[in-house]
Amino acid sequence: MTSVIELKDLSVMFGKRSILNSLNGELNGRAIGLLGPNGAGKTTLINTLLGFHRPTRGTARILGHDITADANRVRSLVGYMPESDSFIAKTSCIHFVRLMAELSGIPGRHALERAHEALFYVGLGEARYRQVETYSLGMKQLAKLAQAIVHGPKLIILDEPTNGLDPPTRSRMISLIRQIRDGGKARILLSSHLLRDVEECCDEILVLKDGNIAANCNLEEERKANRKFIELETRGGDRSAFAHSIGELGCEYALTGERRMKLIMQESTEISDLYRLALRHGVQVRRLNYKRDSLEDIFLKAMENGNAAAERSENNGGL
Amino acid sequence: MAVYEQLYGAYEGVPQSALSRFLVIPRYALRDIFKSKLVTGMFLVCFVYPLIAAILVYLRHNVNAVAILQIDILELIPIDGSFFRTFMQIQGAFAFLLTVLVAPPLISRDLSNNALPLYLSRPLSRTEYVLGKGTVIAAVLSLVTWIPGLLIFFFQASLAGTGWLWRNYWIAGSIFLASAVWIVLLALIALAISAVVRWRVVASGAMLGIFFVPGAMAEIINNLFLTRYGSLVSLWATMNNVWAGLFFLFDRNSGSVQGTVTNPIYDKQLFNIILLEPPLWAAWAVVAAAGLICVWILSRRVRAYEVIK
The missing domain is CATH 3.30.70.1340 (MTH889-like domain)
Incomplete structure (x- = not known):
């Protein structure tokens, strides 16, 4: 079976600074949680998978397609919901989502139909003719989710989807993500600093620390162990x-x-x-x-291991 | 599939071709542009001179109309390269004003609302994105420059006969080339400004400034140093030379300056300086350099992520 994401010695450097160091591994979960403290390299990894950064060394494959050699194919298979506010100003939400669908390759008439569907799916059906800048933060997040799923991608990359949401909107977002995951038609890569979100949605996690993989485990298997x-x-x-x-x-x-x-x-x-x-x-x-090994325990253990590994490498360097 | 079916599903139809995907950006942008009454009004004003030019061509070949209007046929402007160069200069100025209105929000609106990651996470490269935005400007400006220019040229050819067409066929190529160079330069400068300045009004001001401030500087340099090389800092003056070259009307000798200078030994001395325009290759080099700088700015600014140093 083709891996959802396959990392092969993936390294990214900005100038002389190394951001991702020789990442290796295969991620196969239905929903993969990407965890790590600030500056761990989560966003850089997502940007590299989307082709925004060029790997300095190595490569990665998404659903069997190389991210550099087959970038357009990869992008047509992926839906991306960025962390920060992203929309097109002075445009109604339906117009915005339709434009995104057409850019993904869906012909105009179908794009409009799917834009309506996506907006109803995320719960913005009644507000779809309003301009996006008039939306509340929660509605903007849902609009971003709608544009990410409008073309029916095979992999949906969600960067901090519950950032700044009030409890009811957060729970709506989480339930949508779980619904998509359980539908089995798309895989999810969820980057979040909220362990609770990842625990509720994901069955596999990748923990990054200082550009290295600190842990990569299947939560389901950990729970079943x-x-x-x-x-x-x-x-x-x-x-x-x-x-x-x-x-x-x-x-x-x-x-x-x-x-x-x-x-x-x-x-x-x-x-x-x-x-x-x-x-x-x-x-x-x-x-x-x-007590089961909670995600928090796994995360903290990974951070401790990461620190110990860093100390060891520093000591070796010093010797 | 029902319109309001609330299920997540992949699209199973035939996807659009790469060309159709590329044309999505200009299509949406053009629709937005003409929502503005100011742009639509300005766009219509741009057709006034082509209409006048067409009337002039018609009068030149219609003896009855000339007789009714009681005009001396010799007073009418000849329809030649000079006529079409003037056409280019006037339409070029209108094209510039149209660009000032149309171009500023094209990229800046996406940048200020962080929409670039949304575009570039789709099967669309940065180059395609910029080309898509540039196509919007190119389409609008084409409608007011080379398209009416060629229509007038063929109108004249149809009235004057094949002899005129045989002697002047090169004018058609010159009209197209002169327009294309101007459109590409305007599009690049406007997009570069739009990628740097996020406020529409400031971007429009910057666009005007880039053309008018160096123009004033060029005049100051020319008058201070009694030269014409100062024109190289003015894009408008440079483009005029490029157009003159394309219509085979370029003449380096642009007049002379005469005067007296007081010399302590010889008392008063007369001088006569012949002013030479910069060579044509220098004008082309300035246009190319301006274009390359804009491409460099665009390559730095149009990214899916913000570079923080």
């Missing part, structure tokens, strides 16, 4: 000895607060083992929660 995450809240006793004993059982653990700790249970360990150890060290177990 038979790993037991437990959050403990304790009081009294010798907490560090208790934690050490848990480690001796073969469980990974982390002390997350003064009274809290997270641990991953092994197949061979049971909850009763924890209670026995707690009793031995005089620790009261006040709360025990089963």
Whole structure:
């Protein structure tokens, strides 16, 4: 099966500054979340996939088409919703979306029909004859989504689609994205700094940090993995000895607060083992929660790994 | 598929050809341009002189009309290269005014509302985008320059007969070339300004400034240094030389200046300086340089993303 996005040693430099460093990987999810702190290279990656930046080295393929050699084909398969306000002034929304459809290659009459459909689909049907600049922020975001989907692309790239939206509009946007994802007719690449949005919409994530891939995992598989995450809240006793004993059982653990700790249970360990150890060290177990590896955990872990890798490379450089 | 069906679906029809896609930008832009009454009015005014020119051609060949109007036929302007050069100069000026009204919002409107990523994320390159916008100017200006010019030329040819056409066929090529050079230069300058200045009024002012300020400077240089080379800084004067060249009317000798200068040894001395226009190649070089600068500005400004230094 053709990958949605395939990165092959993709590097982008602006002048002497490296923005993306030899990215490699295949992304196959129905909805792919692109995460990373500010300046990680998310927007540069999107711009490169759209052909706005030329890769300094390597390349990428979208749905099997090379982004540089077959740029026009790639663009006809992609719908793009930029992060910032983007529209054509003094133009009604229907006119704007129709123009975008025609530029994507849809003949005039069909373009008008599809513009009506797209605007009704995103919920702007009643406001479609108004000029876009008179819209509220939420409506402008929906208009941008309409122009991105009007030609029925195979991959929809959404850059911060819920930026600045109030809760009802945000939930409408999220539900539209999920609807498109579940329809199965288009794949989605969603770039967002809001982990909740990505968690609600995506089944695969790519975490970037300083232009490198810090994590690339399938959220569905992570969720399905038979790993037991437990959050403990304790009081009294010798907490560090208790934690050490848990480690001796073969469980990974982390002390997350003064009274809290997270641990991953092994197949061979049971909850009763924890209670026995707690009793031995005089620790009261006040709360025990089963917890899945949330996107936040994955993201923070990726950031920590990224920092450690950066420190290692700095140390190596120093030596 | 029903118009209001609320489902997401891919387009399964036959896509448009690359040429049809390219023509989408000029088609939409032209429709917007003629929504302005000012532009439409100015566009109509541009046809006044071609109408006068056509009447002059008609009178030249209609003895009855000349007799009724009691005009001396010798007073009528001859229909030759000079006639069509004058036509170009007048229509060129109108074309410039039309460009001042039409061109400023073409790119600036997209830039100020960040619409370029929307255009360029579609199967449309930056070059195609600029060419599309340029086509709008080219289409409007063609309607007031070479198209009426050629119509008048063929009108004259049909009245004067094949002998005249055989002697003057080159005028048709000159009309087209003179218009094409002017249209390309105006389009490039207007688009470059539109890509740099985001406010329509300021862009129109800049367009006027680019033609009139150097014109004044050229006059100052010419008068101060008793030369004609100052004309090279004026695009209008340069274009006049290019047109003169295309109609085989270019003459470097553009007059002379006579005067006296007081010299302490010889007392008063007479001088007579012959003023020479810059060579024709210099005029073409100025036009080419102006065009290249505009292309460079456009290549820097028309991007899907903003370059922050």
